[in-house]
Amino acid sequence: MGRAIVVRKDYTSDDIRRVAQRVKNAAQARRLLAIAAVLDGNSREQAAKIGGMDRQTLRDWVIRFNEQGPDGLVNKLSPGAPGKLTDEHKAFLARLVEEGPIPAVHGVVRWRACDLIMRLHEEFGISVSDDTVYRALKDLGFSHVSARPKAYKQDADIVDHCCYAWNTLIDQPWKIMSIARRDWANVGYSM
Numbered sequence: 001m002g003r004a005i006v007v008r009k010d011y012t013s014d015d016i017r018r019v020a021q022r023v024k025n026a027a028q029a030r031r032l033l034a035i036a037a038v039l040d041g042n043s044r045e046q047a048a049k050i051g052g053m054d055r056q057t058l059r060d061w062v063i064r065f066n067e068q069g070p071d072g073l074v075n076k077l078s079p080g081a082p083g084k085l086t087d088e089h090k091a092f093l094a095r096l097v098e099e100g101p102i103p104a105v106h107g108v109v110r111w112r113a114c115d116l117i118m119r120l121h122e123e124f125g126i127s128v129s130d131d132t133v134y135r136a137l138k139d140l141g142f143s144h145v146s147a148r149p150k151a152y153k154q155d156a157d158i159v160d161h162c163c164y165a166w167n168t169l170i171d172q173p174w175k176i177m178s179i180a181r182r183d184w185a186n187v188g189y190s191m
Helices: 013-022 026-039 044-051 055-073 087-099 113-124 130-139 156-170 173-181
Strands: none
Touching (some): 044 055, 087 113
């Protein structure tokens, strides 16, 4: 049978209990109380039950406590898998979005995630999901909301005349009130 790992002696069980009262992380507090029970002379089996774990897990936490102290008893986030998009890919996406599509060449008036995925695959041979593209664009500072694109066959003169007529109308509120009082403006309403 193996020998139990000795708990470091620079903390007393009372010191560890005081630390356990102050910490915000419940799992860390449980682990500290289990180690305090070991220092009080309880068996490793009993101390593990106090901490809600088995003996082997308690052994692992004692090793971390000996190496890093009470702060070592907090769960560490795993780094996860590395991202599929490198800095080069993100720079490519940023350039595409900033320049925007050319409707006659790209066949779209604004970039969608599926268009950007297709361009990444054509350029670099990588395959990514919509979420990966949206996350990368958000990290690059781009908003998901896009402005309504201007129709490329729109006549600038007609737009200018409509804007002029609208601005003239809103500068004269009595005309708006006059239009609103007409019978045809109140279709479906009885007076």
